[in-house]
Amino acid sequence: MPPREGPIGRRCERAVVTAYRELRSHGVGDLAAFNACATLYRIHHPEAQVEEARRLAAEWIDHHVVRGDSGPTPGCDCG
Amino acid sequence: MPPDAPGARASAGPGRDGLEGGADPGRPRASSPGPVGRAAAPAHRPDDAERIERLCVERGLKMTGQRRLIARVLSEAQDHPDVEEVYRRALLLDSKVSIATVYRTVRLFEEQGILERHDFGGGRARYEPTEHGHHHHLIDVDTGQVVEFEAEAHERLAREIAAGLGFELVGHRLELFGRRAAAGGPSSDVRPGGAQRGPKTPRGDAGG
Numbered sequence: 001m002p003p004r005e006g007p008i009g010r011r012c013e014r015a016v017v018t019a020y021r022e023l024r025s026h027g028v029g030d031l032a033a034f035n036a037c038a039t040l041y042r043i044h045h046p047e048a049q050v051e052e053a054r055r056l057a058a059e060w061i062d063h064h065v066v067r068g069d070s071g072p073t074p075g076c077d078c079g
Numbered sequence: 080m081p082p083d084a085p086g087a088r089a090s091a092g093p094g095r096d097g098l099e100g101g102a103d104p105g106r107p108r109a110s111s112p113g114p115v116g117r118a119a120a121p122a123h124r125p126d127d128a129e130r131i132e133r134l135c136v137e138r139g140l141k142m143t144g145q146r147r148l149i150a151r152v153l154s155e156a157q158d159h160p161d162v163e164e165v166y167r168r169a170l171l172l173d174s175k176v177s178i179a180t181v182y183r184t185v186r187l188f189e190e191q192g193i194l195e196r197h198d199f200g201g202g203r204a205r206y207e208p209t210e211h212g213h214h215h216h217l218i219d220v221d222t223g224q225v226v227e228f229e230a231e232a233h234e235r236l237a238r239e240i241a242a243g244l245g246f247e248l249v250g251h252r253l254e255l256f257g258r259r260a261a262a263g264g265p266s267s268d269v270r271p272g273g274a275q276r277g278p279k280t281p282r283g284d285a286g287g
Contacts, residue, residue, distance in 0.1 A: 031166070034178045051204075058182030066177045 008064070010078040012044035016057050017064045037061065045076065128154035131208060134193045148173055149184045153194065153208060159216075159225045161203040199225065199254065215253035 008014045016037045023033035034057060041053040048056075056075055063069045131150035135142050152168045153160075160168070166181040185206060188194040194206045199218045205225070215233070217226040233253060241248035 031163070031178050034182075050202075054182060055186060058179040058186070061179035062177065062183045066180050 010075055012041055012078050013056075013060050013073065013075055015044060016041055016060050020057075020061050020065060034058070034061065044078070130154075131188070131193055134191065135188075138191045138193075140187065140191065145169075145173070145176055145180050146184050148176060149181055150188075153185075153188075153206065156207070159197060159199075159205040159207045161205045163203070165206070199223075200256075215255070217255040217257055220256050220258055 008017060019040050020033050020037045023036060024030070028036070034054075038050070038053040038057040041057055042048055042050070045053070060073055060075070063071075063073050128147075128151045131154060132142055132147065135146065135150075140146070148169050149165060152165050152172070156165070156168070162182050162185050163178070165185060166176070166178045169176045169181060185194065189196050189206065192209060195209045197205045197207070197216065199205060199216065201223060212229075213234075214227045214229050217228060218224070219226070230253070237251050238248045
């Protein structure tokens with residue numbers, strides 16, 4: 001996995017990306033880690049539907065972890 | 080998977096699911112797809128993979144290795160897979176592919192009009208490449224298998240209904256939800272008046 005980039009602005013996004021990295025580093029499979037992170041997003045945002053949680057988790061994980069990109073990502077206005 | 084599952088769209092005619100009466104049976108398209116969860120033997124459609132790649136380039140999308148892989152999986156699918164099924168099949172080709180990348184790519188392809196998304200119930204969206212010609216879907220409620228079909232009689236009826244209401248038909252969808260009849264004679268699984276023999280061509284009466 002690419003090295004960690006600078007701080008992520010959104011609290012929920014930080015949580016999702018951190019959780020995914022740590023789950024994977026402890027041997028959890030990709031699909032299970034992803035599903036856990038989508039659930040984690042809904043803990044931060046109980047109003048979000050499952051589809052939105054999966055969409056954003058995918059965006060963030062693909063952006064930060066898979067591709068190691070910097071730059072803005074779509075999502076909420078969490079501080 | 081009940082026929083009135085959320086997301087299940089009614090066929091032509093206001094508020095009605097399926098047709099009634101003796102409409103001509105539809106014609107199945109190509110080979111019958113396998114159920115989701117099993118990689119059915121694909122009829123390889125190389126044109127689809129090339130088409131997906133060409134559309135990506137036309138729309139300014141970078142065609143990365145993983146996008147090519149996902150395009151290939153989608154072009155080979157006959158069963159309208161959901162994202163997780165696409166992921167499982169992509170994994171067979173490249174063990175490094177990530178579910179997040181698959182999700183993001185499928186969504187991107189959908190946004191760009193390269194894939195069409197379907198809600199057949201079951202809580203997961205399913206996808207197929209666009210420009211597969213106008214066709215409809217029959218969903219096996221027990222296995223999730225999706226059978227594509229064309230039905231000229233239905234098309235005519237839809238146009239007539241629209242015309243009768245003072246409209247010109249510009250598009251429509253038909254989704255049938257069915258259960259395969261047991262082969263041979265009646266069995267305890269046969270529902271009174273509801274069982275249909277097993278052909279892949281759907282009937283005009285939706286039953287149920």
